[in-house]
Each structure stands twice: as C-alpha cells, then as structure tokens.
Amino acid sequence: MTFAPPPHSPSQPGRRNFFSSAAKLTAAGSLIGLGAAGTTTAAAPANCAKASGALARPTVRHYALSRVRLEDRFEFDGGKVMSTQTALYTLEIRDGKIARILPQGAQLPGALPHYDAQGLLLLPALRDMHTHLDKTFYGEPWQAPRRGKTIVEMIAIEEKLIPRLLPKSQERAEKLIELMHSKGTTVARSHCNIDPVSGLKSLEHLQLALARHRDSLACEIVAFPQHGLLRSGIEPLMREAVKMGVQYIGGLDPTNVDTHMEKSLDTTFGLALDTGAGIDFHLHEAAPTGLAAVNYIIGQVEANPKLRGKVTLSHAFVLASLDDGQLAELAGRMTAQKISLASTLPLGKGVMPLPQLAERGVFVMTGTDSITDHWLPFGNCDMLEKANLYAQLYRKLDEFQLSRSLAIATGNVLPLNDQGQRAWPLPGDSASGVLVAASCSAEAVARLPARAAVLHDGRVVYGGFDKEATGKNKAAG
Structure with a gap:
C-alpha cells in the first residue's frame, strides 16, 4: 500500500535515491559545524549552494526560507514502511507563523528577505x-x-x-x-x-x-x-x-x-x-x-x-x-x-x-x-538523544518505529502521522523547529546529527543561514 504525495508536494527522489544522487554536505558542514567529533553528517543535494559568507539570522518578522527538506510520505512494501519520501520547499514565515509552504521554484513577493536552508531537514521543536x-x-x-x-x-x-x-x-x-x-x-x-x-x-x-x-x-x-x-x-x-x-x-x-x-x-x-x-x-x-x-x-x-x-x-x-x-x-x-x-x-x-x-x-x-x-x-x-535512547531501550529499530520515537522529545508532534500523511508543519503552525543534516526523522533519531539552526516562533535562536539577495519576484530556490 502506498500513499500519493500531497497535492502541493513536487515529486522528489525517495530516501534510497537520496544518497545516490547527493554529495556530502561539505560546504554546509563547514559552514555550520556539522563535522564535530561524535556526530554524523547526512548527505544533501549536490546542488547545495556553497557558503557565501558568515551565517545570517533574519532580523525581520517576514521572510522566506528556501530549500527546507520536509517529509512527504512513507514508502511501503507489502504494508510495511520501508523508507520516507521527502522534498524541498520554501517556507514563508510571517510574525512567527508559517504563512505558506511553497514548492521550490514558486514566485516570492518582491524584495522579501530570502534565506537558504541548504537542503537540511526540518524537525519539530524539541x-x-x-x-x-x-x-x-x-x-x-x-x-x-x-x-x-x-x-x-x-x-x-x-x-x-x-x-x-x-x-x-x-x-x-x-x-x-x-x-x-x-x-x-x-x-x-x-x-x-x-x-x-x-x-x-x-x-x-x-x-x-x-x-x-x-x-x-x-x-x-x-x-x-x-x-x-x-x-x-x-x-x-x-x-x-x-x-x-x-x-x-x-x-x-x-x-x-x-x-x-x-x-x-x-x-x-x-x-x-x-x-x-x-x-x-x-x-x-x-x-x-x-x-x-x-x-x-x-x-x-x-x-x-x-x-x-x-x-x-x-x-x-x-x-x-x-x-x-x-x-x-x-x-x-x-x-x-x-x-x-x-x-x-x-x-x-x-x-x-x-x-x-x-x-x-x-x-x-x-x-x-x-x-x-x-x-x-x-x-x-539533548532531547534528540533521549529519543534515540527511547528507540534503543524499547527496540524501535525500523524506519516506522524510529520515526515514531521522535514523539517523546517533541510533545507528540511528528512530521508524518501513522498513515504517512503530512501532519507537521502546516500553514498556520508556529515557525519553530530544528534543522539537521539528515534525510528523514528516522535517520535523525538513529544517528543524532548536529543541530544546524534552531527556530522559535520564526526567530533563529541558534545557528543561521546563508543570506541570498532579494529582488522583485525572486523565485523560491
């Protein structure tokens, strides 16, 4: 049994193809310190932009964050979850909320400040x-x-x-x-x-x-x-x-x-x-x-x-x-x-x-x-480490159970529900979450990647992004 992507989700490679078509996130890793000892860096799309300078944090309450990796659905084989399908999106963030979730390439309002998430995965706030x-x-x-x-x-x-x-x-x-x-x-x-x-x-x-x-x-x-x-x-x-x-x-x-x-x-x-x-x-x-x-x-x-x-x-x-x-x-x-x-x-x-x-x-x-x-x-x-410990203690070892283990660290907020449908984030949700170099939440729980950037009500409270130039009708990525 499989689930089709939501109507707003462009077709993207599944997790199994994610690594074969990707280069290691060397640029982003050096940019945000993902190469620290004891951490594991996942891959990101090969077209990730290289760091153009120091990390930037939005100073306004209305901005766009492009190339955010979100979970779209589970891939099933014989009724069993085998992997997680993701895609890149642009989030329009206004007054601490996610105003819109746009496919990559969508047109943004002119002169809207624009930041690049480098293909990192967004997890719910811990x-x-x-x-x-x-x-x-x-x-x-x-x-x-x-x-x-x-x-x-x-x-x-x-x-x-x-x-x-x-x-x-x-x-x-x-x-x-x-x-x-x-x-x-x-x-x-x-x-x-x-x-x-x-x-x-x-x-x-x-x-x-x-x-x-x-x-x-x-x-x-x-x-x-x-x-x-x-x-x-x-x-x-x-x-x-x-x-x-x-x-x-x-x-x-x-x-x-x-x-x-x-x-x-x-x-x-x-x-x-x-x-x-x-x-x-x-x-x-x-x-x-x-x-x-x-x-x-x-x-x-x-x-x-x-x-x-x-x-x-x-x-x-x-x-x-x-x-x-x-x-x-x-x-x-x-x-x-x-x-x-x-x-x-x-x-x-x-x-x-x-x-x-x-x-x-x-x-x-x-x-x-x-x-x-x-x-x-x-x-x-480290609450993500607590989710990892939960998965180890209770033998939550496959893709589905690892993804469910995240719930103990997020107040039961999960990107996908048990049926594999997008549950978070949705327009109107608080713009709060954690960006990590991982292909999906199951991998994040299992491998404990470093936290690259942390958002709370739209404000960046840790890390930062690459700042891109703004312009009239700037495309979302």
Missing part, C-alpha cells in the same frame, strides 16, 4: 519537560557529585551547598538555556527549589534568566519543595511562589520525605486547588508506598474535576514493578483524567513501561532532569 535550571555546576570547573545514601542525606548535602550556588544561579541558568538551544530545545518545564535555605531567591534568579530569553524559550516553572513540603514547613513560600507566576505546584516522596503520605498529598492538592496551579509531582518511591501514592493522586484528580488535565507524575518508578493487569488499570485511570507522565528514561533493572502507557493513551514526556549537578554528573540537554 521539548525538555523535566529539568532543573535553577541548580547546576554547568559553567564551573568539573566536579563529580557527593552522593548521600538516601534522599534525606542528599537533602542535607544540598542545604549546605545551595548558599554557594545561589549567587550565580542566574548566570548558570542562562548558560544551560544556551546549551538547550544548541541541542534544539525551545520548550521546557523547569522545577525550581522553594526551600528554607534559598527562600524565593532561586525562583527570582530563574525568572530573571528566563526573562532574558523570553523570545527564545517557552518555559513553565514548577515550585518544587526539594526539602519536603511538610518536612521544611514551606507551604507559605509555595503560595508566594504561585503569586510570582509559577504554573505548577511540585511535590516529593510523601512517605519517604514528608513521612505522612495523605497529609503531604492533601496539602499539595489544597495548594493547587486554592491557587489554580497545576501539579507536577516527583515520585521515586517503590511499592507499597509508591503505588499507594499513585492511587491516591489519581483518586484526588477523579474527585476534583478542576484538576483534570493539569497533573503530571514525574518519574513514578513504581510503575516499572507492576504486572500487566495493574498497569492497564492505572493507565486507564490516568488516561481518563489526562494525567501525564514525565520520565527521564532511566537505565537500570526496572525498565519503565513507557510504550505500554503510551499505547493506552497516557501522554508521556521526557526531560534531562539534573544537568551536571550535585545529584547527577550527567546531562547534556
């Missing part, structure tokens, strides 16, 4: 939906974390460390945002400590950092009681944090940290209901306390319809220990209440059942969590 921008060693000389044996011991270490980190927390947060952009991330959800040591200072510094990047990063904030909501007595500070503009109330291990599950969770839900905020709850506990907490959280959402669609479980490691029947029952309840799951794709003996949850309708997200801090020494802000 999303880091669980991170901690407020506390990191990033930007400092290397140091491995000092690990406590329990979460309570780690909290004690943090209580002594925060006063040293706090004075430059805004500066380090901004460095992390720049690292995010270099990996293609322009959407995030950051947890931010609300604790007796830092008070509201961590939040103030994070908000200052985000304000400086308001045009390049859309970031939600979770007021996170890292030292325990009850244990540290910070309910009043959490209320102040909501007044300062956070979107979510956080929580942490109600039994292991707060020692009173129902009281801790009731306080968390009370804060959310009183303030109108959502909830994003860190839950690391194993069974039986972890399972009891999951059931209690779902029950609270079932009893309070205002919270439907506003609650996220972060980590929820206990789900990895459930049998099929228990998992199906909880997944059904989570789906009914639109409770999402944020997982960092942990490695270990308990593999999270993320595909099973997604198949049952649970919205599954991923994030980097700690980024080289006092909790973990790892993390590079």
Whole structure:
C-alpha cells in the first residue's frame, strides 16, 4: 500500500535515491559545524549552494526560507514502511507563523528577505519537560557529585551547598538555556527549589534568566519543595511562589520525605486547588508506598474535576514493578483524567513501561532532569538523544518505529502521522523547529546529527543561514 504525495508536494527522489544522487554536505558542514567529533553528517543535494559568507539570522518578522527538506510520505512494501519520501520547499514565515509552504521554484513577493536552508531537514521543536535550571555546576570547573545514601542525606548535602550556588544561579541558568538551544530545545518545564535555605531567591534568579530569553524559550516553572513540603514547613513560600507566576505546584516522596503520605498529598492538592496551579509531582518511591501514592493522586484528580488535565507524575518508578493487569488499570485511570507522565528514561533493572502507557493513551514526556549537578554528573540537554535512547531501550529499530520515537522529545508532534500523511508543519503552525543534516526523522533519531539552526516562533535562536539577495519576484530556490 502506498500513499500519493500531497497535492502541493513536487515529486522528489525517495530516501534510497537520496544518497545516490547527493554529495556530502561539505560546504554546509563547514559552514555550520556539522563535522564535530561524535556526530554524523547526512548527505544533501549536490546542488547545495556553497557558503557565501558568515551565517545570517533574519532580523525581520517576514521572510522566506528556501530549500527546507520536509517529509512527504512513507514508502511501503507489502504494508510495511520501508523508507520516507521527502522534498524541498520554501517556507514563508510571517510574525512567527508559517504563512505558506511553497514548492521550490514558486514566485516570492518582491524584495522579501530570502534565506537558504541548504537542503537540511526540518524537525519539530524539541521539548525538555523535566529539568532543573535553577541548580547546576554547568559553567564551573568539573566536579563529580557527593552522593548521600538516601534522599534525606542528599537533602542535607544540598542545604549546605545551595548558599554557594545561589549567587550565580542566574548566570548558570542562562548558560544551560544556551546549551538547550544548541541541542534544539525551545520548550521546557523547569522545577525550581522553594526551600528554607534559598527562600524565593532561586525562583527570582530563574525568572530573571528566563526573562532574558523570553523570545527564545517557552518555559513553565514548577515550585518544587526539594526539602519536603511538610518536612521544611514551606507551604507559605509555595503560595508566594504561585503569586510570582509559577504554573505548577511540585511535590516529593510523601512517605519517604514528608513521612505522612495523605497529609503531604492533601496539602499539595489544597495548594493547587486554592491557587489554580497545576501539579507536577516527583515520585521515586517503590511499592507499597509508591503505588499507594499513585492511587491516591489519581483518586484526588477523579474527585476534583478542576484538576483534570493539569497533573503530571514525574518519574513514578513504581510503575516499572507492576504486572500487566495493574498497569492497564492505572493507565486507564490516568488516561481518563489526562494525567501525564514525565520520565527521564532511566537505565537500570526496572525498565519503565513507557510504550505500554503510551499505547493506552497516557501522554508521556521526557526531560534531562539534573544537568551536571550535585545529584547527577550527567546531562547534556539533548532531547534528540533521549529519543534515540527511547528507540534503543524499547527496540524501535525500523524506519516506522524510529520515526515514531521522535514523539517523546517533541510533545507528540511528528512530521508524518501513522498513515504517512503530512501532519507537521502546516500553514498556520508556529515557525519553530530544528534543522539537521539528515534525510528523514528516522535517520535523525538513529544517528543524532548536529543541530544546524534552531527556530522559535520564526526567530533563529541558534545557528543561521546563508543570506541570498532579494529582488522583485525572486523565485523560491
């Protein structure tokens, strides 16, 4: 079974012919740094223009971006997806939106600024939906974390460390945002400590950092009681944090940290209901306390319809220990209440059942969590790498499954739907995305090409393009 290209798609070679008719992207690779160690460059059309000078970034809100590679359809053999068909297009971008998607060669309005994407593939914007921008060693000389044996011991270490980190927390947060952009991330959800040591200072510094990047990063904030909501007595500070503009109330291990599950969770839900905020709850506990907490959280959402669609479980490691029947029952309840799951794709003996949850309708997200801090020494802000890890962990090895694996890093936005029809981008969509040297999203997930340019609402926040001369009735490529 095959699908014809959409009416606006010119006929172009499929992926199998893509490489045989293409030269290596030497010019673009040297132009945008794709030849870095550890990265793989895909091929691009042999007629790619050579770099004519320094990279340019549009300074206006209305411009054309030509030779953008978009996915058109899947190629099938006996009902199985064998490859992905792509073609080159020109995007007309106006006021942060994709105004039109034009075939190459179409006429553009006279004098419209015109930039060349060099045949690179456009992927949806990447999303880091669980991170901690407020506390990191990033930007400092290397140091491995000092690990406590329990979460309570780690909290004690943090209580002594925060006063040293706090004075430059805004500066380090901004460095992390720049690292995010270099990996293609322009959407995030950051947890931010609300604790007796830092008070509201961590939040103030994070908000200052985000304000400086308001045009390049859309970031939600979770007021996170890292030292325990009850244990540290910070309910009043959490209320102040909501007044300062956070979107979510956080929580942490109600039994292991707060020692009173129902009281801790009731306080968390009370804060959310009183303030109108959502909830994003860190839950690391194993069974039986972890399972009891999951059931209690779902029950609270079932009893309070205002919270439907506003609650996220972060980590929820206990789900990895459930049998099929228990998992199906909880997944059904989570789906009914639109409770999402944020997982960092942990490695270990308990593999999270993320595909099973997604198949049952649970919205599954991923994030980097700690980024080289006092909790973990790892993390590079690369959400495409998370999609790659997802594909490896769950054996998503063929063209179709690799392409589907991208969804965990993009908020379920994919270039093609399961039937192989164009789902993104479409006219009217935000002009946000990532340009990479790859023939299709499946290859991008498998081979992790460098990010050449990153767009957020039409603005280039990383990398750039070759600037072409404008003129009356300039042709699109």
